[in-house]
Amino acid sequence: MNTKIIVQRLAFFALVVWAASTIVFFVPRLSPRNAIRERFGELARTGGFSPGDIEKLIASMQQQFGLDKPIWEQYWQYLGNILRMDFGYSLSRYPMTVTEVIMQSVPWTIGLLLVTTVLSFVIGTLLGAVAAWPKAPAWLRSIATPFILLTGVPPIIMGILLLFFVGFRMKLLPLGGAYSVGLVPNWSWAFFADLMVHQILPALSLILGSVGTWVLSMRGMGITIQGEDYVNFAEHKGLSPGRIFRDYYVRNALLPQVTGLALAIGTVVTSAVVVEQLFGLPGIGTALNLAIRANDFPVIYGIVLFITIAIALLMLLLEFIYPVLDPRIRTN
Amino acid sequence: MSSLLELRNVSKVYTKGLINAQPTVALRQMSLTLNEDEPTILTVAGESGSGKTTLAMLLLGFIDPTVGEILYKGKNIKSLTGEDRLAYRREVQAVFQDPFAVFNPFYKVDHLLTVPIRQFKLSKSKAETQDRIHEALTAVGLRPEDVLGRFPHQLSGGQRQRINVARALLLRPRLLIADEPVSMVDASLRANILETLRKLQRDYGVSIIYITHDLTTAFHIARSIVVLYRGGVMEAGDVDRVIKTPQHPYTQLLVDSIPWPNLDQQWGEHPIIAREAGGSDPGACPFMSRCPKAMDICKVRPPLYQLDRHQAAACYLHDKQAEVGDERLSDLLPV
Amino acid sequence: MVTLATSRSQANAVPQSTVAALEPSPVLSVENLEVTYYTDLGRARALDQVSFTLRAGQKLGMVGESGSGKSTLALAMMRMIKPPGRIEGGRVVIGGTDLIGLDEQGMRHARLNKIAYIPQGAMNSLNPVMRIGSQMVDAVKAHLPDEPRSAVQERCYHALRSVDLDPGVFRMYAHELSGGMKQRVCIAIGILLRPSVIIADEPTSALDVVTQRQVMETIDRVQDEINAAVILIGHDMGLMAQFVDAVAVMYAGRLVEISSVREMFTDPKHPYAQALISSLPNLDNKGVFKGIPGLAPSLLRLPSGCAFHPRCPNAMETCTAVSPDLLTLANNRRVACHLYDAETVS
Amino acid sequence: QEGPAPSEIVPESPLPEVPRNESLILAWGVSASSSIGTTNPWTLPGYTHQEGNNLMWEPLMYFGIYENDYIPWLADSVEYTNDDFTALEIKLNPNATWSDGTQVTSADVVYTFEGQQTYETLPYHTQFSNLVDTISAPDDLTVEVTFTQPSPRFKFEVLTAKFDTGIVIVPESWMSEQEDPTQAPGRDEIPHSGPYDIVAWNANQKIFDLRDDWWAVEAGRMDEPAVERVVVVNILNQPIDTVAQRLVNNEFDSSVDMRAQIIGNILDQNPDIQSWTGTESPYGYLDWWPNSLWMNLKIEPFDDARVRKAISLAVNRDLINEVLYEGAEIATIYPFPLYPNLEEFANSPEVKALEEEYNPGEYNPERSAELMEEAGFTRGGDGLWEKDGQTLDATIQAFENIHGDLAPVLAEMLRQAGFDSNVNFGTDAYQNMVDGKAGLYLFGHGASLYDPFEALNLFHSKYAAEAGVPAINNHFARYSNEEYDALLDQIEPLDSSDPEFISGAAEALGVYWRDVIDVPVIQWLHRIPYNHHYWTNWPSAENVGMGTNGAFWAHTGMLVITGLEPSGN
Amino acid sequence: MTLASIQTPMAQEIKQPTAPVLVLRYLRRNKGLAFGLAILLALTLFTVIGLITIDPKKAYPLSAAFKQPPSLKYPFGTDFFGRDLLAAMVLGTWQTAFIGLLAGGIGTLVGIILGFTSAYFGGWVDSAIRTICQILTPVPVLLIQVVVAGSLDKRDVTIVTMAMIVAMLAWMGPTLVIRSQVLTMKERQFVAVAKLSGVSDMGIIMKEILPNLLPFIAAAFVAQVFMAVFASLYLAVLGLGPLREPLLGNIIWSAQSQGAFFNGWWWWPLEPAFAMILILGALALVNMGLDELANPRVRRTE
Ligand SMILES: Nc1ncnc2c1ncn2[C@@H]1O[C@H](COP(=O)(O)OP(=O)(O)OP(=O)(O)O)[C@@H](O)[C@H]1O
Ligand SMILES: Nc1ncnc2c1ncn2[C@@H]1O[C@H](COP(=O)(O)OP(=O)(O)OP(=O)(O)O)[C@@H](O)[C@H]1O
Ligand SMILES: [Mg+2]
Ligand SMILES: [Mg+2]
Numbered sequence A: 001m002n003t004k005i006i007v008q009r010l011a012f013f014a015l016v017v018w019a020a021s022t023i024v025f026f027v028p029r030l031s032p033r034n035a036i037r038e039r040f041g042e043l044a045r046t047g048g049f050s051p052g053d054i055e056k057l058i059a060s061m062q063q064q065f066g067l068d069k070p071i072w073e074q075y076w077q078y079l080g081n082i083l084r085m086d087f088g089y090s091l092s093r094y095p096m097t098v099t100e101v102i103m104q105s106v107p108w109t110i111g112l113l114l115v116t117t118v119l120s121f122v123i124g125t126l127l128g129a130v131a132a133w134p135k136a137p138a139w140l141r142s143i144a145t146p147f148i149l150l151t152g153v154p155p156i157i158m159g160i161l162l163l164f165f166v167g168f169r170m171k172l173l174p175l176g177g178a179y180s181v182g183l184v185p186n187w188s189w190a191f192f193a194d195l196m197v198h199q200i201l202p203a204l205s206l207i208l209g210s211v212g213t214w215v216l217s218m219r220g221m222g223i224t225i226q227g228e229d230y231v232n233f234a235e236h237k238g239l240s241p242g243r244i245f246r247d248y249y250v251r252n253a254l255l256p257q258v259t260g261l262a263l264a265i266g267t268v269v270t271s272a273v274v275v276e277q278l279f280g281l282p283g284i285g286t287a288l289n290l291a292i293r294a295n296d297f298p299v300i301y302g303i304v305l306f307i308t309i310a311i312a313l314l315m316l317l318l319e320f321i322y323p324v325l326d327p328r329i330r331t332n
Numbered sequence B: 001m002s003s004l005l006e007l008r009n010v011s012k013v014y015t016k017g018l019i020n021a022q023p024t025v026a027l028r029q030m031s032l033t034l035n036e037d038e039p040t041i042l043t044v045a046g047e048s049g050s051g052k053t054t055l056a057m058l059l060l061g062f063i064d065p066t067v068g069e070i071l072y073k074g075k076n077i078k079s080l081t082g083e084d085r086l087a088y089r090r091e092v093q094a095v096f097q098d099p100f101a102v103f104n105p106f107y108k109v110d111h112l113l114t115v116p117i118r119q120f121k122l123s124k125s126k127a128e129t130q131d132r133i134h135e136a137l138t139a140v141g142l143r144p145e146d147v148l149g150r151f152p153h154q155l156s157g158g159q160r161q162r163i164n165v166a167r168a169l170l171l172r173p174r175l176l177i178a179d180e181p182v183s184m185v186d187a188s189l190r191a192n193i194l195e196t197l198r199k200l201q202r203d204y205g206v207s208i209i210y211i212t213h214d215l216t217t218a219f220h221i222a223r224s225i226v227v228l229y230r231g232g233v234m235e236a237g238d239v240d241r242v243i244k245t246p247q248h249p250y251t252q253l254l255v256d257s258i259p260w261p262n263l264d265q266q267w268g269e270h271p272i273i274a275r276e277a278g279g280s281d282p283g284a285c286p287f288m289s290r291c292p293k294a295m296d297i298c299k300v301r302p303p304l305y306q307l308d309r310h311q312a313a314a315c316y317l318h319d320k321q322a323e324v325g326d327e328r329l330s331d332l333l334p335v
Numbered sequence C: 001m002v003t004l005a006t007s008r009s010q011a012n013a014v015p016q017s018t019v020a021a022l023e024p025s026p027v028l029s030v031e032n033l034e035v036t037y038y039t040d041l042g043r044a045r046a047l048d049q050v051s052f053t054l055r056a057g058q059k060l061g062m063v064g065e066s067g068s069g070k071s072t073l074a075l076a077m078m079r080m081i082k083p084p085g086r087i088e089g090g091r092v093v094i095g096g097t098d099l100i101g102l103d104e105q106g107m108r109h110a111r112l113n114k115i116a117y118i119p120q121g122a123m124n125s126l127n128p129v130m131r132i133g134s135q136m137v138d139a140v141k142a143h144l145p146d147e148p149r150s151a152v153q154e155r156c157y158h159a160l161r162s163v164d165l166d167p168g169v170f171r172m173y174a175h176e177l178s179g180g181m182k183q184r185v186c187i188a189i190g191i192l193l194r195p196s197v198i199i200a201d202e203p204t205s206a207l208d209v210v211t212q213r214q215v216m217e218t219i220d221r222v223q224d225e226i227n228a229a230v231i232l233i234g235h236d237m238g239l240m241a242q243f244v245d246a247v248a249v250m251y252a253g254r255l256v257e258i259s260s261v262r263e264m265f266t267d268p269k270h271p272y273a274q275a276l277i278s279s280l281p282n283l284d285n286k287g288v289f290k291g292i293p294g295l296a297p298s299l300l301r302l303p304s305g306c307a308f309h310p311r312c313p314n315a316m317e318t319c320t321a322v323s324p325d326l327l328t329l330a331n332n333r334r335v336a337c338h339l340y341d342a343e344t345v346s
Numbered sequence D: 001q002e003g004p005a006p007s008e009i010v011p012e013s014p015l016p017e018v019p020r021n022e023s024l025i026l027a028w029g030v031s032a033s034s035s036i037g038t039t040n041p042w043t044l045p046g047y048t049h050q051e052g053n054n055l056m057w058e059p060l061m062y063f064g065i066y067e068n069d070y071i072p073w074l075a076d077s078v079e080y081t082n083d084d085f086t087a088l089e090i091k092l093n094p095n096a097t098w099s100d101g102t103q104v105t106s107a108d109v110v111y112t113f114e115g116q117q118t119y120e121t122l123p124y125h126t127q128f129s130n131l132v133d134t135i136s137a138p139d140d141l142t143v144e145v146t147f148t149q150p151s152p153r154f155k156f157e158v159l160t161a162k163f164d165t166g167i168v169i170v171p172e173s174w175m176s177e178q179e180d181p182t183q184a185p186g187r188d189e190i191p192h193s194g195p196y197d198i199v200a201w202n203a204n205q206k207i208f209d210l211r212d213d214w215w216a217v218e219a220g221r222m223d224e225p226a227v228e229r230v231v232v233v234n235i236l237n238q239p240i241d242t243v244a245q246r247l248v249n250n251e252f253d254s255s256v257d258m259r260a261q262i263i264g265n266i267l268d269q270n271p272d273i274q275s276w277t278g279t280e281s282p283y284g285y286l287d288w289w290p291n292s293l294w295m296n297l298k299i300e301p302f303d304d305a306r307v308r309k310a311i312s313l314a315v316n317r318d319l320i321n322e323v324l325y326e327g328a329e330i331a332t333i334y335p336f337p338l339y340p341n342l343e344e345f346a347n348s349p350e351v352k353a354l355e356e357e358y359n360p361g362e363y364n365p366e367r368s369a370e371l372m373e374e375a376g377f378t379r380g381g382d383g384l385w386e387k388d389g390q391t392l393d394a395t396i397q398a399f400e401n402i403h404g405d406l407a408p409v410l411a412e413m414l415r416q417a418g419f420d421s422n423v424n425f426g427t428d429a430y431q432n433m434v435d436g437k438a439g440l441y442l443f444g445h446g447a448s449l450y451d452p453f454e455a456l457n458l459f460h461s462k463y464a465a466e467a468g469v470p471a472i473n474n475h476f477a478r479y480s481n482e483e484y485d486a487l488l489d490q491i492e493p494l495d496s497s498d499p500e501f502i503s504g505a506a507e508a509l510g511v512y513w514r515d516v517i518d519v520p521v522i523q524w525l526h527r528i529p530y531n532h533h534y535w536t537n538w539p540s541a542e543n544v545g546m547g548t549n550g551a552f553w554a555h556t557g558m559l560v561i562t563g564l565e566p567s568g569n
Numbered sequence E: 001m002t003l004a005s006i007q008t009p010m011a012q013e014i015k016q017p018t019a020p021v022l023v024l025r026y027l028r029r030n031k032g033l034a035f036g037l038a039i040l041l042a043l044t045l046f047t048v049i050g051l052i053t054i055d056p057k058k059a060y061p062l063s064a065a066f067k068q069p070p071s072l073k074y075p076f077g078t079d080f081f082g083r084d085l086l087a088a089m090v091l092g093t094w095q096t097a098f099i100g101l102l103a104g105g106i107g108t109l110v111g112i113i114l115g116f117t118s119a120y121f122g123g124w125v126d127s128a129i130r131t132i133c134q135i136l137t138p139v140p141v142l143l144i145q146v147v148v149a150g151s152l153d154k155r156d157v158t159i160v161t162m163a164m165i166v167a168m169l170a171w172m173g174p175t176l177v178i179r180s181q182v183l184t185m186k187e188r189q190f191v192a193v194a195k196l197s198g199v200s201d202m203g204i205i206m207k208e209i210l211p212n213l214l215p216f217i218a219a220a221f222v223a224q225v226f227m228a229v230f231a232s233l234y235l236a237v238l239g240l241g242p243l244r245e246p247l248l249g250n251i252i253w254s255a256q257s258q259g260a261f262f263n264g265w266w267w268w269p270l271e272p273a274f275a276m277i278l279i280l281g282a283l284a285l286v287n288m289g290l291d292e293l294a295n296p297r298v299r300r301t302e
Helices: A003-030 A035-046 A054-064 A071-083 A098-132 A138-142 A144-150 A155-169 A189-226 A229-236 A241-279 A284-294 A297-325 A327-331 B052-059 B082-091 B110-119 B126-139 B157-171 B187-204 B215-221 B239-244 B249-256 B326-332 C016-022 C070-078 C104-110 C132-143 C149-162 C167-171 C179-191 C209-226 C237-243 C261-266 C271-278 C317-321 C338-343 D106-118 D125-131 D154-159 D240-248 D260-269 D305-314 D317-325 D340-346 D349-358 D365-374 D406-416 D429-435 D453-457 D482-491 D499-514 D557-562 E019-029 E031-053 E085-121 E123-136 E141-151 E159-168 E172-186 E189-196 E201-237 E248-257 E267-294
Strands: B003-016 B022-035 B041-045 B067-072 B092-095 B175-179 B207-212 B224-229 B232-238 B304-308 B311-313 C028-039 C042-054 C059-064 C085-094 C115-118 C197-201 C229-233 C246-251 C254-260 D023-028 D061-064 D069-072 D075-080 D087-092 D132-139 D142-147 D196-201 D205-210 D229-234 D291-295 D385-387 D393-397 D420-424 D440-444 D518-522
Touching (some): A003 A071, A003 A297, A098 A138, A098 A144, A098 A241, A098 A297, A138 A144, A144 A189, A144 E031, A155 A189, A155 A241, A155 D240, A229 A241, A241 E201, A284 A297, B003 B052, B003 B326, B022 B052, B022 B326, B041 B187, B052 B175, B082 B092, B092 B157, B110 B157, B126 B157, B157 B187, B175 B187, B187 B207, B187 B215, B187 C271, B207 B215, B215 B239, B224 B239, B224 B249, B232 B239, B232 B249, B232 B304, B232 B326, B249 C209, B304 B326, B311 B326, C028 C070, C042 C070, C042 C085, C059 C070, C059 C237, C070 C085, C070 C115, C070 C197, C132 C149, C149 C167, C149 C179, C197 C209, C209 C229, C209 C237, C229 C237, C237 C261, C246 C261, C254 C261, C261 C271, D023 D240, D075 D154, D106 D125, D106 D132, D106 D142, D125 D132, D240 D260, D291 D305, D305 D406, D317 D406, D317 D518, D340 D499, D393 D406, D393 D429, D406 D518, D429 D440, E019 E031, E085 E123, E085 E172, E085 E201, E123 E172, E141 E159, E141 E201, E159 E201, E201 E248
Parallel strands (some): B041 B207, B041 B224, B092 B175, B175 B207, C059 C229, C197 C229, D023 D229, D393 D420
Antiparallel strands (some): B003 B022, B003 B067, B224 B232, B232 B311, C028 C042, C028 C085, D075 D087, D132 D142, D205 D229, D291 D518
């Protein structure tokens, strides 16, 4: 890797961020809706707020958020703000800022996504590898099939089923919430354990379906690798199947799999939007969901940008990690 | 004597990758003229990576030269249009190295033969198409009913290779570029295919550029030879002279390494100096680092020295002889 | 029991007669090996009753048309035939052990230890993401788990030096090596445990002549060092002429002739071998090509009797009906052809 | 854009352990999202009295809707001091104190009122600036207000807290120190007069602990509350059946209101849980938000009374009751909730006669079809009404979380009568209502509680914006009729007990029915599950307590919570 | 020769098994593919027979009894809104498949066109297309879909527009996949041979390269169908889309919002969920099977 490459990658990263922020800026504005008015409507509907002269109020809020300015002016200002990582105020949770909304919800999501993505990646990849490995026992290989069928279950449906059967009927696991009611978050083990217990069902809803996709791609890759001469030669060397599986087969098939990892985050986030809501978890998915419903576009673009940047960053990171995994890229 | 295809001072440089961008000179200042009315068989030989395929691709117009131009009947092949372009496509054909890759796995092998007939409108009716195909297949010793209607993977390598040659026969090009057409075939089939090629040249007046690293076959089939090493011409001339009395140390090594199927002709005494990794000084003789007879002067690239009417070598060992310019390469080659 | 008398190895300059007199027992004996591929179109008998023996230090060339079963033979000896193929019978005895009868574990142990395989596609036979060293070490570890680290490393370095490679290669990756170097790494791996039999399946077909010569010289030297028997598979008769002591010719899954290399080139017996030899190019007979007319038969529909009879210039009526056995002629040559039915020595 | 940022409230030291049976756990979460840390009632938008903030803030008076009477609170009395409702006097309770120990004085009240006049964003800004003339404080406990015109409903609508309306009193001392009192979040610093302190607040939950020095105990307004800790759990749009499951598991003591089916099943599955009507249908108490199928009278074809009537005739209220509410009589024909005073009005002979005349609840598809044909519509090939080749667009704008059951059924009824009806549950539904671009909306009449004036006033011409112009304050009908306006203007200055008011209001209701300004569909019930496992004395139809409604999230929710008694479990 | 009487036996012809036999044999080896295809076949039969025999009106509210569990009269039961779930399932399976096929088809088609353009012509066209794809890839698609779906007039939101909305952002994946495949494909020698045979660029794309990409195209298509069906569910979850239509996603979500499980109407959400799982799961299996078919290393000799 030389500096030219690094500069190039960083430039591409900047381009992605710019493009994403532009899309994210304009798309919500294409809709003729008025977020501030909807916020009052929402309040009025739930009775949380009895309106005075709403139109005046709306006008004053519009001004406060700079929404009365021409759109290009808003756009430039917006780009400037992004550079400073300042996304402004939430329209629906004023006077909170978007950054605060994100910061509040991100920890919940990161934990969940990290665990589910890593778990489903590991399980799926292993099962996929096994499924394509002719030496594996048949029963082990056949485990892959149900998981592939399960890819057809959207996480939200999985969540509904798990909630009802495991949570309610069997009373094995809590029915939602990030942790037990009334606990105050702290750094104790007891709290951590409670937290974990509450994450099991949401995590399962996300994992069960996505394992299959990893199985599929790994299996495809594995089939290709399996015919490679070096795998055969390893066998000629008299290596044990376990070692061949690990060092010759999985390690090679894994490489393209890792690329998929960054991209998968996008899909997982989408699923998280609905799953977090289902389980009443205050994560970024819930925040995005609420923002979408409230047309709170500062929050929407804050979150979407945040996710986009996160994915782009992950991809960038992978670009740099990939050579570590694959020596061919390192020197080539 | 009009030229069919002419290379004028052509070089091809690859700049590989973005990382460690190090240019590879795949072909250096090559000039070559193939005349329309003098069908010949020219061998281009050299070890792996010496630029043989690059030369073929340049001649076929699949890659553009970095420097220099390639002329088809006096016109730059890049600017060919309409009729000329079609004629060029038709008249310059190739038999590729890998007998499997040339077949589109989606189609039956017939595809390979019917498409050019259709595209070049070589026949007027279905029946004529069939006749031509049968004729060509028979010429390469295949029974049409054995191969037609099959998928490529259902045929043996030899059969596939011969269909390829049949395709060339069918088209009767003026120039056939055969890139290692027999590298993957066993000895008896190899003989069959080469014989067919030679017949093509003899009976139909097709010029053939035979690209190979196998000097035994080159020796048998070709009239003249050009030995390449790292993109540069090392030795050129009459195939008999070059192989029987090689003058360039590289050619000597090459010839010495031929495994002749002859118990009395043992692998030679020339020790092989391993090829060092990485590129050498681009200005020097490319073979210098492996040359047992390397001298200081070799740090400057030697020109071709004429050793005979039909032999020249790019080596200072022969600096007593007259130099020949790169552009006169074709004059050295007998037809 | 037939043994081949000729040996060209310069190192053991023992007179031939002495070798014959000592009659050392063979390190390898293949008996009636049979392999069938079960395909959609039917069963293909890829190896049919193949038997031969080899002594330590001997080099046997295995030639034959494409698809005649050479690679299948190599894989069968390694017991690496994969579905839809199956070993249907026979024995591969090395040092008194029948490999075919071993269990999985035992066979795994025999590979590399007793019988090593140098693959055809050396280009792709090394794991691209592991250092060469690790790939050598794991091979040793698989067989000698208790050998101390330093000893393992020394063994690997030694093997690398034997194939003329710098020990620095130990720390490199496959893509950093040239084709010839990779091929030599494979050879180095093959000799790590000093096996008694080395099978090299077209080890140089992808290399240019110069590199090919280097590699073949390496195999030659290494073989001398460990005194292993070598089977060289290929269809390049030139290479055979340069390298082996004896040549075995295969046709349609059967061994049709085994002779010393000199006899094979000067006086081939089997009509197919004759055709093969006469099709060879030579410096002196420029411009003469004589291929073998006709097509190799499909294994799925072998002609009755001798599989070669449809292409055979000497075909007789028996040939269409009776498949000839591999019989021993004078000089310990073996031929499967009815022409020599009368010359058999028992 | 500077401002003190609201943020999570994290207790500095671990909170004292409070056993489950001394805690009250409420499942709630406003459907949008809450602005964490905002406890200052003036920080709008952002502040809401729901989610437990009603435990911190108190009004001058509450109203007990089922007792039909005022409940004096910070004020001992609030009285009009003249007959034409132009002057009013407030007497504060001398015991009332803020959580910082200082007294609640007339200065706080004056500050609160003047703030409404000053700051446009405050909810009663319009009323205060249009109606209030002077505000003065003759002494620490007295405030006098004069009006520019008769304001008989000011005391009830503005100064009294009930349901979700009414003003709460804020501390002048703290507020006036803030740079901008409408932007200071308040957090746990702001002095307040209510019984609970906020001790923790994050996206998951909000925890309140009981103060031991609540003035109202000493003042005799209330006994010492038994609930030591209130945890408001943010259920964050969790599906309602999951919330129901958690209730069944005794995880929650009460929750948001439920659909009829679900609460029925909750009661079946956990005998400890009761509803407002015990275990009997309809389970809920009447909310102030009866739902109508509103129509935009400024766009075709809804400007045609025949079309509106045709739509009304297509609504089968019996089927609605049967399908959606298990036979409970929920369907209505009135634009206001039938609270005691309003029920009296509805039962007045004047109203009954008009009901007879216009028969607003009639279901009659044939009549409906006749009217449509009269209005120039023909049935297209698909059986749907069309005119000039255009199919009538009868898309209903609605909110999924509250109309998820009703709207599809209603749309299907219209469809069966030949209207090309559909439901839009999109997040733009409300915007469409406001902008008046669409024709049909499901929305409530959040107006009348005590007398019908506010509900009828929704349709006054002064609010009738043109199509495409935003309708102010949910006046979506855009109805204009001078005859109707005159009736309203005439009754506006009158107290609701005035016979003239009653006859005028009845006449206006007649016009409402005659012109089919909108189609009343259902009364709105709040079916709140009350879990008696840990707490008793929940409000119910039998146990109206102070007579307030039973929602713990309304302004009066504080009275519900402080009135709870431990069950001994 | 004494054996003159023995006839030279003709080498007996190898009988090439007929195509269906080969397909069946292949399916026996490739069990995933067989299983997947069997499920799809069953679903197709269910839908086709259903569409012929069932009154589509019954798939809409207020057309049947309410909340009936499965019985003889209503084999699939009825829902809260009074739909006959048998009819709803028939229509819904068809509509869901339709959205998937349409959105997947359009997305894949656009992807094919762009992928080919990009890979075959290279240069700035390639850079532009590739960059756009890479930029769009990390942008959460659902958001854009939600905004667009939300700004449409409700009456314009039909099954078709829904498919369009989903298709709108469903082309980047196929584009990148096809592009990379064409890139490797166009280096294959048969492309060079086709050029030598005078085949035009278009001819090479359509006749030489495209047929070979079919397994990849199929896989990309399956992935798009997945995305489309999921997206239609998510839009229903967000209250968007043609909610009156008995799309599987709509039924599931309306069941969920009526608390179907809690209220004991288990058949209501389970049936459409099961159908969706079958459709998508079968597609995934087929995808897996094709994977194997596309891979010459494992494709067994025929
Ligand atoms: N597309 C390419 N990009 C970069 N470098 C290339 C490319 N094609 C060929 N080269 C380099 O150009 C040189 C000549 O390659 P070429 O393929 O012409 O060799 P060759 O003589 O045909 O070898 P072989 O016998 O192995 O086929 C080699 O060093 C090769 O690595
Ligand atoms: N996996 C397989 N399935 C079916 N038939 C096979 C398989 N592998 C090999 N065969 C058949 O077995 C026969 C012998 O093949 P083998 O690879 O041993 O030949 P070979 O002599 O090594 O040929 P080459 O010189 O081309 O390497 C051939 O006819 C081949 O078609
Ligand atoms: Mg080449
Ligand atoms: Mg082989």
